[in-house]
Amino acid sequence: MVSFSSVLLAQASLLQCVLACGFHGGLYPTENPLLRRSAVPELPTKKILIRNVRVFDGHVILSPRDIVIDGSVIGSNPTHPDEVIDGKDGFLIPGLIDSHTHVQQISHMEDLSRYGVTTAFNMNCLNFTSCEIFKSQVGLTSIFTAGVPIIAPNSDHARTTPIPKSMLITDVSQADLYVGWAVTNGSDFMKIVSEGNGPTQEMQDAAVQASHSRGIQSSTHASWEIPYQQAIQSKTDNIQHIFGESLIAKKWLLRMKAQGQSSVPTLTVMRYASENPAVREFLRGTAETNQTYPIHRENVKRLHEAGVPVVAGTDSVGYVEGLFDMPHGLKLHEELDNLVEAGMTEIEALRAATSLPAKLRNLSDRGVIAPGRRADLILLNSDPFVNISNTKDISKVWIQGIEYPDVAKLS
Template identity: 30%
Template structure:
């Protein structure tokens, strides 16, 4: 995420009380923002991977020369130890050869990915892999990574992959909201994700920069280097297969808006698009709600939240309507509480409108 307080405030305004960030730096700023978010009831709480693991000269380090990299398996343990010392809550592993960005870049070797996952496990940290294509999804599975983020767009995951993921206890965060924007405009898409910002229940709380970001996505500016075989429908099919096989599917959007970002996804608001897309993929509304609440809390070790029960954090969202019947009812937010403190949504709406 782009580490600014306003993103955490925007997330909370849309009912997201905790954000799980997959890459942010520098470490001092990440730690400071996490500490601030822990203290302030007007911001979403924050957990972060901090700096991610990538190959020298690979994505995204090719444009970030100061980013630490991992040249081989012998460096994996030291990398994970350094991230833990900086306060990382989990370890993010980048598996991307740059093809989706119009480049050909080096990526982490299989032995290095395995060593990173093993090093994280020894320190009781989850490993989370960015998978951009079928090869990287298979590599993450082969290497023992705990959680996969994103899904391939060139083809649906096959049944053998899905069975292995289920048998291995893996977890998938498909991030359909950004995948729909990342597929070529000619790709069959539901339109569910593309139309969500027109809903006045969303639009009234969007600041100008968020509206501009959404417009960029609709104009196809997310697809800088179209890949002909990429189809959003492939991702929907993969989610359906994973869900049927019992693989935990978590709601996440890759919210990342920052100036100049090629494919911006707005904090908080985009989760409501993700929920609708999960239902489009075959989850029931109640299952989609679980994917955004108790399931991520359980799989990321946040045992103090995620369900409404005595002794748990009072992170609550009150909506008009029944989202177990109509998932878009999550947009009809009446009130949000974070740690028992009510967030002033009306004041937020007036600020973004001024």
């Protein structure tokens, strides 16, 4: 008798495109999506001295100083550098972290790298061979990925995601099997989809518990009020998106904080959907909605004011003709703008894309500028603490000590 996990693996291997968050149209590129446009570099061994820079270390703004890149990490000994770079009184910040993306091809990673997004969380994967390739690209954005998400029949995600019916959860007993299969196939965390006609409360609870028992975190999609409440009750580690049909009640804010849950509100995609009826039609089967972007934004403000950790994520998928224009990399800078509009200071917004997600995801090797950490760095020409949009004024990007050769430039 063929095991359920074997069936899942066989079916997933046939799927070549990741469709995520219930609204991502597939990209079927004519070129090999796993092909790099440049040669794969080796990890660096040289020492680089960056002089005369103002440093945001991921927590606070430090006085002007010199920073050493020693091979692939940040060093402490500035003597005998192989290269000296004049920072010209610019700003050096940690590489940015996008906590909600959908990477489908190497070119998406290159786009992330161009904009200084040095770490990204890929929110599902239907082809583990492809995702393993994404996770091993030296000199490009570091990718952490979920596997096949937990989706229930008759839901919006079941309608828009190409998962066979046999891979949809129908019984609470399957939650542990789903999580075990995902972990075995290299998933870094578990994705759960809470929505109308989605997994029951018991299923979500079981999926979270199974994730934690295997030492991985759970991330729950929830973009409507009732599913959001279910996600809170499940004690999932982080909730992706935010709802916009009503204001979040204080009791739920207090519960999130008490349970140590964080929010990745993805205001960028919420704004995009609010302005595009075709997107809403694809997402929900109708363009009609009682959600508004000002309520989305107000709920993020309430989360932040309540002390719930709010982390930057975009839900970027790239370009899908006639439906989506959500480019990787650029959208994270727009998300920083949105977070500031929602009440964060510039320094809080930058923490939400550097040290905070690194801490919440237990990534002790990145997110801050300190000796021994990964040399994931962005050198900016302009002050992001005067205007958060200055994060787009990029001079140089390093990923694990390797300078990315084609950084984005302000037009």
